[in-house]
């Protein structure tokens with residue numbers, strides 16, 4: 178039986194991106210006819226509303242309207258829109274993981290940039306219980322607007338950068354973040370400030386694990402000698418290491434807890450084991466040693482949609 182798969186990307190994705198070819202090949206090999214669609218902003222593109230219903234929709238971006246539309250029509254969306262909404266939001270991720278008793282660094286509730294500025298460096302140090310802490314915006318990727326705060330001066334600078342990013346997002350389109358598929362309300366929620374316990378032992382390194390369903394499909398050590406951030410996009414490197422067994426079970430539990438089918442999980446080296454830094458429902462896979470599109474479609478092949 179031939180099945181149709183819609184694969185949906187933000188319009189800002191360069192059309193010569195070789196991920197299209199990888200997905201196309203993996204889909205065809207596993208009995209799916211793939212079709213690519215692109216969105217701008219937070220609403221459902223008319224082409225998608227007019228297209229015949231596919232068997233599955235694979236989301237490669239955070240436009241939630243598309244997922245919700247197809248889910249209402251009974252089409253299986255990967256990853257589900259609810260799970261995407263939760264994992265894009267670093268504070269909700271913290272709440273979900275903590276509720277499930279999974280290890281993750283303590284994180285404050287979101288504050289506006291103005292509120293954070295009013296609280297000030299000293300009071301936030303008291304709140305975290307340390308003279309150093311991590312500051313990040315609630316939505317973000319590639320290590321952008323993630324800071325290690327060690328003084329009042331670097332706190333003020335970080336808030337200034339966060340404000341610039343927020344204003345830039347608000348200035349796009351009709352108050353929508355075109356690139357990230359966010360409505361105005363979501364841009365504001367995403368621009369909020371979180372302060373988080375700094376996992377000092379993990380300076381410049383973490384383990385990235387890719388999970389599809391209940392299986393680990395790839396992992397790497399990411400590292401950077403010049404920054405506390407290990408993101409490849411922030412100048413980090415990566416290499417293969419044996420996967421500590423604890424990491425596999427943590428990554429699978431985190432994926433399941435967030436309701437995701439596939440995910441990229443970042444694990445920090447805490448002093449007494451690993452702790453979950455982030456659960457990414459739209460992970461890149463250029464650094465993944467295995468073929469992630471093939472892992473996704475070969476799993477979907479055996480399921481009924």
Ligand SMILES: Nc1ncnc2c1ncn2[C@@H]1O[C@H](COP(=O)(O)OP(=O)(O)O)[C@@H](O)[C@H]1O
Pocket residue numbers: 282311313317318319320321323373374375376377379380381382383405406407408443445454455
């Ligand atoms: N609490 C923390 N303690 C130590 N390092 C951290 C912490 N939070 C983030 N980092 C480092 O910063 C990187 C980026 O942070 P992350 O929250 O994953 O943001 P992004 O979504 O931009 O990747 C992580 O991969 C890790 O190397």
Ligand SMILES: [Mg+2]
Pocket residue numbers: 319320408443455
């Ligand atoms: Mg990350």
